Amino acid sequence: MNQTRTRSISLLFQLGGLALAVLFVTIILLLVDAQPMEAFRLIWEGATGNPTRIASVFVVWVPLLLVTCGLLATFTAGLWNIGIEGQITVGAIFTTGVMRLFLDTSISPVLVIIISMLAGMLGGALWAALAGILKTFGGVNEIFGGLGLNFIATALNIGLIFGAWSRPGIASMSGTEPFPEHFWLPTFQNFRLSLWSIGFAVLGLIIIYFLLQGTHFGLRLKAVGKGMKSAFRMGIPTWQHMMLSFVICGLFAGLTGAIQVTGVYHRLIPSISSGYGFMGLMIAMLINYQAIWLAPIALFFAALNIGGIQLPIVIKLDSALTGVLQGSLVLFILIMQGIKQRFVGKK
């Protein structure tokens, strides 16, 4: 009874945060002499106006969901896995690399797709483990380690696209030579959306939900995240658990990279991670690290991303506006959470 009351109070504050974020963006729009209602309508239209757009929203939803699933594991262990972007990138590089090996062989394409995606997961996990090793054995905070590894991953990616894997004659920002169609993840009718990737995302969500909520491992991770010394004294091998959480996150990030390569772009491109890793960090904070809210919030973010594409086309506003909306949403909801804690704490 009491709990439902605190729940509804908390929902009220979240909605308040949402309202403030919208207000904030409205003010910005007014300042630049744009019409706010028009902009919001365009975003809505852009996301839901026709089946292609709806499909595109889901194309973005999948990677957002997957990376955030992974980030929930590291957040639970008390870690800020800023290196997530690099882990996506390395996952994509591994997938591309392995797929290139099999291009001219007679092995069944289905098998090749499976092997390359597993390779992507391996790559992501390795890159994440590196951040973990730096932290555990090198004493490098995972935030700095992750930032450094992100730079290296990006450099590696660009190096490959313009070097070893460049398109014959025309190395360019458009990426590597696209893979032949039978190496693509099968898509849904004519859309870029693959039912397989939706399946992976849903499966990932279910796995992470039960892993963190229902298993002994998840509880031990939580203990490590909330009090490392005490957890160790209660018999939990702490650094091993942190390492595992990095690896789990890396698997998800690597899978994300693999899907971007096999299902969306069908090649390696320079900005293959598309900033989804950082958006995942925002989403994780926004849902207060609770897996239940992940699917709808990720969908909302994806819709904003796709809807924003219409802005520069129709009313000459930069599509970064949706980024502003997303960022301010996180800020205002966090602020409201802080206010709520003060308010409820007083009672």
Added chain:
Amino acid sequence: MNVEFKNINKHFGPVHANVDINLNIQSGSIQGILGENGAGKSTLMKILSGFIQPDSGGIYLDGKAVLIDSPADAIKYGIGMLHQDPLDFPPMRLIENFIVGQRGGLVPSYKETIKEFKELQSRFGFSLNPEAYVDTLTVGERQQLEILRLLWMGASALILDEPTTGISAQQKEKLFAALKILAEQGKTIIFVSHKLEDVEILCSKVAILRKGYLVGEVPSPYDTDQLVEMMFGKVISLGDRNTVAQNDVVFELRDLFVEHYPLKIENVNFQLRSGEVIGLAGMEGSGQDVLLRACVGLLRPVSGKVIVKGKDLTNKNYLEFMQNEVSFLPASRLEEGLVPGLSLAEHFTIAGEEKKGLFIDKEYFREKAENMIDEYHIIGRSDSTVESLSGGNQQRAALALLKKSLSIILLEHPTRGLDIESAIYMWGKLKERCLQGCSIFFISGDLEEILQYSDRILVFFSGHVSPPLDAATTSLEQLGQLIGGKGWDQVFEIKENYESNANT
């Protein structure tokens, strides 16, 4: 400053932690607050110092109603509080810590502040080095720093929540002398404690809380039995000493040499028998905590051997000791003992040795937690987070979490923060384990506790360790002298004999 509580009520969910409390404290007096664990003492003090707000009722300072909304507000009104569980200190120098609390003035004057600091501390006979880092201080020294800081910020009422747990006898004397000086200057002192003898020598008046109610106020001089009866609603007596030690050795230190700056503990030879209880006596920082940590792999010895049940575990880590049925319970409960943010049920799930499948049987562990809550008289629910428990109840939970199948338990201040009744009960629980062959190694700052419950005693003095003394033939006086560094010639004679005996 005259401090008055009027009709204070505070609920935490279903718990009514303070019920209609009315209490008037004269300026210049030292007011004692007594009560069993979970009686509501810390809650009342946190209300006065702005950490929590009452549901109803008010606080009057010198007759004026005030609204204390935050600790910063409290200090503005001149109220400062020393906490039961010392809050985190950042790794800063003492003087920086001091300057951080400064009001006004953009650029703190380093030199001047140091001068003022020295002046202030000389008034109380404290001798803290302003250039030292805060995290190198003992609990007692942090407390002195905190008192100085609060006074410097202009506190005219000081609240001390169980200040004497964890400090040495000498530090306690200094503390009491300082509090008396402050009271004479007209400051109001509120002193919360479980130790009747402390309250009796220090306070001019005590208020007794039980289950959230103020059950009475008594002026000095006191009748101890009356105080105990008011606290618990019944008379309490200590149990008899009893020994259940057997002859087989379960734990052994051979020529152990541990170093932990600035202490060097050399040449420790020692055997623990099954069912035996060994008390480690000494002033805080004399090396007993260092030795205890070296015994469980939390600190690497420089040389020598640690042998558990015939197995050489030297240089193994703590987790391996745990696998060999050794467990260690440190003094800082929320830092090293329990995980803040996790519920009791979650703690029992982690600590449990059964039902270790992939998925958690939540129903089972909820029930287990509820049973343990009953068995150990913990005031709290299975879904209460550990930081919402009162200090004493956190300690009970930590003890309840010790695995069933242990052969050696090492405890740092096992009854710190427990009221007398719970302390006796806890020792009953520990002795039950001894009957089944479990051995106990414990540190305590309370010499009477050591004499009452140990079979043998190791005394520490600045890194020196005495040979085991028989508790039955050691007196409180003797022990007090030894921890103060007196009478060691005699002890070393015994030690030589002991060692030559051990060698033959």
